[in-house]
Amino acid sequence: MNEFKDMKSFIRIVEAGSITKAASQLNIAKSALSKRLSILEQRLGINLLNRTTRSQALTDSGKLYYQQCLRIIEDVSVMESSLQNKLCALSGPIKITVPLSFGLSHLSPALLKFNKTHPQIQFDIDFNDKKVDLINEGYDMALRIGKLEDSSLIAKKITSAKLILVASESYLKKHGTPQVPTDLLQGHVRLHYRNTTETLTFKNNDNTLVSINIPTTMISNSGDYLCQAAVHDMGLLSTPDFICHKYVKTGQLRPILTDYYQPAVRGIYAVYPQTRHLSRKARELIDFFVKYFAKMPDWGVRPGI
Known part of the structure; x- marks a missing residue:
């Protein structure tokens, strides 16, 4: 009988949401984990989980036991950590x-x-x-x-990190370099990162906000791919600086409307x-x-x- 092991197994069952998932994460057979839970409940004399073929839910006693298990496991971990030599290799x-x-x-x-x-x-x-x-x-x-x-x-x-609005020099020569946000409405197109807003928001000199929508020429879930597309003159791109910084520093891309486009960090x-x-x-x-x-x-x- 290993109460400490039983507590860790129970925590995994609760957090995984099912015995099947917990068994997979623990790399043991589902039947073995299910038996371990049944023995634990028999030893405690209480039901910890209400189980059906499709779901599980903690009983009131199960909730209390789960919280106590978390506290005990953490106390033991803290104790062991405090006793470990700080020079001991991490592994x-x-x-x-x-x-x-x-x-x-x-x-x-x-x-x-x-x-x-x-x-x-x-x-x-x-x-x-x-x-x-x-x-x-x-x-x-x-x-x-x-x-x-x-x-x-x-x-x-x-x-x-922060968002910046960039374009290639060739693109800007062809479409013009916008001086104010509304200039974007004069034939500009953008590259769009999937599942983000299609609206570009700018702050005017009087601190009022203006939202601009321009046609999208490409959509992708890869910021790196869109950055490459911007380098090849395909459109404007609103992108995190950590993606495009190398191209900005080499001059392949240029930040535009920096006085107006100031998304939160x-x-x-x-x-x-x-x-x-x-x-x-x-x-x-x-x-x-x-x-x-x-x-x-x-x-x-x-x-x-």
């Missing part, structure tokens, strides 16, 4: 999901540097712009850009479920990210550059 897997463009261009070098210091860490990385369910998919943490809507996540800001956050104790290796990784991006990021594009 084991870290499962992380990150935005595609940011991950490939800027996070990869950071992860490689972290891995050189901690070679016994095995990264399981999902490069994906979709927001996955960290608990159900078994992720330790994620990186998210912009407004955080999931209140069940704990977030730590590691850096920031977007935070880039490391997030993890508040119901899950953050392992020492994951915490070390987040702290590393904060230090790594502490100086002005290399993608910071200033007006006029």
